[in-house]
Amino acid sequence: MGLMDTLKAKLAPAKEKVSDLAQQHGDKIEHGLEKAAKAVDSRTKGKYSDKIETGTGKAKEALDRIAHKDDGGTPPPPASPPPAT
Template sequence: MGLLHHMKAKLGPAKGKVSDLAQRHEGKVHHGLEKAAHAVDKRTKGKYSDRIQSGTGKAKGAMDRLAHKGDNGPDAAHTTPPRDAGGTTPPPNASGATPPEGPPPTS
């Protein structure tokens, strides 16, 4: 048994406990993140406001993934939507028209 496999086996029960705690206290953690972000933003006088908001958003996202990991199976945090599942339309080209479907014409 390899070292990585052995470590995963030992940390498995702890991961479940952490996920359970994250679910139970999700609101408190989000509130704490907002409060900390506000305090740091105030102390830096808004100089790093965009970075603080970005970091706070990433921390909240990680917390959400941890709290809801068991909701959609073991790989819920690593799934991506299919390519054709909606989304945005391609940007218009220089003439203002949307680009045609298919490969570009060859000269």
């Protein structure tokens, strides 16, 4: 068994616990994200509104991926397509 396999095996219970917590408290976490984003936007007087909105959106997408990982389905697709190369 390689190092990565050992690490994955040891971290699996923590990963499941995080997923369970994200499923149970997703609405509270999203509310906290929105509240923090609003506070930061207010403190910066709207100067970074677009960046704050983008970051908040990405954080919510990550939360959805974590929370839905054990549903047996596929995680939701990303909001924007990857950049063309």
